[in-house]
Amino acid sequence: MFKPTPNPPETDSVSPYESLDSRKLHDAAERALDHYLNPTAAIMAAPYQASTMFLVNPETDTESLLVNASESLASASIMLGDVAGLVDGPIRRTLLGIAQVVMLGELAVNRALDRVEVTD
Structure with missing residues (x-):
């Protein structure tokens, strides 16, 4: 062959x-x-x-930290909603999805804030 x-x-x-x-x-x-x-x-x-550029005061009580986190998440949710109102298409859906995740975080922080026992 x-x-x-x-x-x-x-x-x-x-x-x-x-x-x-x-x-x-x-x-x-x-x-x-x-x-x-x-x-x-x-x-x-x-x-x-961890970076030491921005430190949270270690003596800050839990309630104050949770209140600050709740307010920050609420502000982020509003800002995301405002920006989502300015755009269309997939970017808008992405921003609204991020806003929803931020709102869920805000709900969790608020629930934790409800459970904090205030010590005077």
Whole structure:
């Protein structure tokens, strides 16, 4: 039987670690791939440290914090509704969806505020 293509030439298998330079190149390639394809490794390597630029006074009572959070969420809900009224289409639906999530957060904060026992 006639074979239309010739057999491929036999080659020796070449290890990527034959020389020191190829090992360095391989290590660099692995780091680059890990950096772009597995970014969580770099994120998980460093412990999380909260920014100290904006601090909440640790002596502030829970009720005051909840009241402030409730007012902030109510303001965000109003702002999202106002902006949603200015646009149409998918952007409007996205803004209204975000507004709904903010309102649900506001409801949860208000419920927590109802359960706080005031200490005088």
